[in-house]
Amino acid sequence: MVASRRTFLIRSVQCVLAAGFFPGLSACAERPVREQDLTGDGYGELVDVIGRQRAEIIRYASLAxxxxxxxxxxxTIKSADNWIIGSAEDRWxxxxxxxxxxxxxxxxxxxENLVIAAQANGFKVNIRTLADNPFDPELLSLELVNGKRIDYPLERLIERRTLRTGFRNEELDPMDIVYLKDSDDNFFYYPPASAGAEWLDKATIAATEYQVTRDNVQKELARWIRWSDADAARYRNGLTPEAMDITGLAGWYVKNFYGESDVLGQDFRKATVERAKGQVAQSGGWVVIGSENESLSALLETGRRFERMFLKxxxxxxxxxxxxxxxxxxxxVEDIRKVLELECKPQFLLxxxxxxxxxxxxxLRMPPEEISYILQ
Ligand SMILES: Cc1cc2nc3c(=O)[nH]c(=O)nc-3n(C[C@H](O)[C@H](O)[C@H](O)COP(=O)(O)O)c2cc1C
Known part of the structure; x- marks a missing residue:
């Protein structure tokens, strides 16, 4: 991994990302786009080894x-076209x-993002699963070969985001469900006020009420909240106040006065439960995405189906x-299958x-050079 210069504010990253990938966006156009704002010193080294096109494919993948x-x-870059995908233990x-x-x-x-971006750049990606154990540091081997260019609106990868506020309570149109479900047999929609949705609402509140009592969960969360702009710029991962929808005056306050210990306090725990109540009260229903089993390849494939749907x-x-x-x-987690009469294993509740x-x-996103190791 190559060290990087991390000199930017969250907003500028968002603007630079948006403007760099999607020149039509003008909201932040007054800010000059400087590549060094977006990437660190190591980006050039990564580009030297794998080329700019492949480095951009990694960047697109990282937007997942x-x-x-x-x-x-x-x-892990073995060569320009041979990559190993694994996980970082300090991010478990x-x-x-x-x-x-x-x-x-x-x-x-x-x-899924990586394959879409590679195909849009004229590469086919040969994928080999290397492990059966999710704790294995090396999970997949990828080989990029020349293939047919498959058009895809890549701005979808840039614009995809988790939304937590502003949901209408209206049921989704069956045509939209068909579009999102596509050919996924393990995709289920529970409209608002259906028995399934009512159970999911109540279970979410109850599970949240329980989870906030677990000190270790709160400690873990605290490690991943980037309260200040300085921490956001330093780590480029985790949850910022903006990402948690704490904005305006409250956002300014927490950025300046909140820290790890506040996440362990009773006020923060109570606010988490209240937020969950507000969220489930504002919803057009639930989608459950499941898998046939819990093998590594079934989970990877479920993550891919989820992202395919999310992008649309x-x-x-x-x-x-x-x-x-x-x-x-x-x-x-045990009751859900019985209550919803699911034959598959639920993996996402949306x-x-x-x-x-x-x-x-x-x-936030870590830049490509920070998630890539070049094997010398
Ligand atoms: C497996 C998985 C589980 C997630 N669980 C939650 C969750 O319980 N609550 C939540 O607010 N967001 C959850 N998220 C959304 C992430 O917080 C979100 O993807 C991340 O902060 C990056 O933001 P983005 O999706 O807007 O790019 C989850 C995402 C994934 C992939």
Whole structure:
């Protein structure tokens, strides 16, 4: 991994990313686009080894969602066209994700972005699974070969984001469900006021109430919150106040006066439960995405299906919010299959709903050179 100069504010990263990838965006056009704002000193070295096009493919892949925005992926560059995808142990979430289930799902989403971006650049990606164990540091071997260019609106990767506010309570149109579900047999929609959605609402609140009592969960979360702009700039991963939708005066306050210890306080725990109540009250229902089993390849494939769907949601003004507590805590993780009569194993619970606004993403990303190791 190559050290990088980290001199930027969250907003400038968002603007530079948006403007750099998607020149049509003018919201931040008054800021000059300087590549060194976006990447560190090591980016040039990465480009020297694999070329700019391949470095950009890694950047597109890194825009994938991940639990707590830990961005657990590592790309080991064996040669320009041979990469190993693995995970970084210091980015595992041992408390909420002790089996690395969410980690593998996130790496599946990363892989989907990578394949889409590679295909749009005229590469076929040959994928070989290297492990069966989600704790293995090396999970996948990728080979990029010349292939047919497959057009894809890559701005979808840039504009995809988790939405947490502004959902309407209206049921989703069946045509939109068909579009989002595509050919996925393990995709289920529970409209608002259906028995399934009512159970998911209540279970989410109950699982959240329980989860905030677990000190180790709060400590883990605290390590991944970047309260100040300085920390956001330093780490370029984790959750910022903006990403948690703490904005305006409250956002200014927490940025300047909050720290790790506040996440352990009773006020923060109570606010987390209240936020969950507000969220489930504002929803166009739930989507459950499941897998046939919990093998590494089934989880990777489920992460890919989830990301494929997520990338399409904005075009139908459908906001998507993964809420995982029910799948992280007992007894809810055991009850869900019985209550919803699922034959598959649920892997994602997504609050969905039409939104009037779909703001640009606010979450941080580590630059390609920080997630890539060049084997010398
Ligand atoms: C496996 C997985 C689990 C997630 N669980 C939650 C969750 O429980 N609550 C939440 O607010 N967001 C959750 N998210 C969303 C992430 O926080 C989000 O993807 C990350 O902060 C990056 O933001 P972005 O999606 O806007 O790029 C989850 C995402 C993934 C991939």
């Amino acid at each position: 969602p991940s639990g707590h925005n830990v961005q657990p992926w590592i790309v 979430l041992n408390e909420v994700d002790p089996r690395n289930r969410e980690l593998v799902l996130s790496i599946g989403a990363f892989l 949601a904005k075009s139908r003004s459908v906001g998507v919010h993964p809420i995982s507590q029910v799948l992280e805590e007992r007894p809810w 609050r969905v709903g039409y939104t009037r606004e779909y703001p640009l993403p606010v979450s």
